[in-house]
Amino acid sequence: MNRALFFYGTLCHIPLLEIVLGRSGAEIDISEALLPDHLVSWVKDEPFPMIAAHPRGRARGILVQDLSPQDVDRLRFYEGGFEYDLASVAVELSAGRNAQAEVFFPEVGVWSAGAEWVLDDWIAEWGRVSEAAAREVMEHYGKRSVDEVARLLPFFRARGWAKQLAQETAPTSLRRDTSSADVTLKPTGDGFAEFFRLDTFELSYPRFDGTQSETLQRSAFVAYDAALVLPYDPKNDLVMLIEQLRYGPLMREDPKPWVLEPIAGLVDAGEPPMEAARREAVEEAGIDLRDIRPMMKVYPSPGYSTEFFHCFLGICALDPAMEGTHGLASENEDIRTHVISFDRAMALVDSGEINLAPTTMMLLWIARHRESLRANA
The missing domain is CATH 3.10.490.10 (Gamma-glutamyl cyclotransferase-like)
Incomplete structure (x- = not known):
């Protein structure tokens, strides 16, 4: 009936x-x-x-x-x-x-x-995100329980939010101005969908010589947008780095899988990246950053991943006495903070001890702007 x-x-x-x-x-x-x-x-x-x-x-x-x-x-x-x-x-x-x-x-x-x-208000703010999340939810229909999918729903929304943030695209003054709409993309249905997601697909695209490429079989790691913030004290020329175990180096069988990083975390659905950076600073380092300034927005691994970094500078007063251990127990975080001179940080870049791309990139950004930052401190 x-x-x-x-x-x-x-x-x-x-x-x-x-x-x-x-x-x-x-x-x-x-x-x-x-x-x-x-x-x-x-x-x-x-x-x-x-x-x-x-x-x-x-x-x-x-x-x-x-x-x-x-x-x-x-x-x-x-x-x-x-x-x-x-x-x-x-x-x-x-x-x-x-x-x-x-x-x-x-x-x-x-x-x-x-x-x-008000429905129209919801559509403007959450329509695109909810459509993306619903597609992921319904992929699991007949395969997983309601409770299993409910556990993953915040991550489905966060991936949807990343798609919405992606509409704020960067300039095309040198690179090609061709749109993603000109790429023919067909999902093939294989892959993996959990906290992380791996999509497989076929695609063809317009080549630089004006012809259309052949159909290619490819896969992509569908991740999240992340907010990164590097605390810097321009008056005393100090930076704060955090240290924690990272699974990438561990699974690569790097004998030293603890790395030196900026403060970082996933951007929750509906959350402005700057607010995510502010939240993560409290959670990971116990500091309340009031003066947060945009750095760069970048894809760290565009060849295979959708992951996107919103990077910020956190202007604050730092002191070595602020060093300690932090992190959310609910997320099993075990984080140590270091407050060091900027020159020491750059020496760690030169020696290779800082072997994380965003840490190096953000320190080099400070190096480029260091004189004006210190002059206005």
Whole structure:
């Protein structure tokens, strides 16, 4: 028996509904509807809404009819990660008509209501991110449990947020101005998707000689955007570096896998990179950076990875007495901080002890601007 569902929130965004149901909006029976005596609000500190009974509320949304058992199963899979479940209601349609439908209500006590929900505001801020995350969620339909996918949802969103940040592209004064839209890209469906993601695909692209390349089989490591910040005290010419075990050198069988780094961490979905840098400075080094300035924005390994670095300079007062161990216990971080002279840091670059590209790159940026930074300290 087919069913009718009323949607009041993110699934009123038809591109998202299409992803979840796995078919075109032209094939879906959709009409405008209203649920009286209910109010839709943002979930506090989350990128989605909730609905609750309210005597003067009128929740506007859409009624989707003729949903098959598989449609409902796909919807349950998607919504289950948000801890919502179905309940029956009566909704109002045009011309005074009514209809019975089911609605996803939040589980009692799980979420707290925030400000009034506005769909257009959500689409502007979260539409693209949520579409990308939903594609990843639904890839796991029929393969993993709701709980397993819910655990990965913040990482799906973070990858979606990276795609949104990627729209702020860099200049093309020397390099080619051809668009990514001119590259023919076809996913092949193989790969791996977890905290990390490996995508396989076929592609062809316009060559510099004006011809089209042959179809190539390739793969890419789909990672995250990261915020990096290097604390610098221009008055005393000191820098802070952090030290921790890194799995890349370890798995390469480097006998010395502890490395000297800037403060760094993944940019959470919806988070401005500068705010991520500020947050990571507190978590990894116990310092509250008030004066953060942009450095460079770079792809560290564009040949195979989407990873992207937003680099910042953190102007602050430093003292060797600030050295210690830090890190979030919840993330099993074990981090040691070092406060050293800038000249010592550059000597470590020259000796190879600093063997991390972003550390070297950011120290060289300071070297380029050091005179003016110190003069204005």
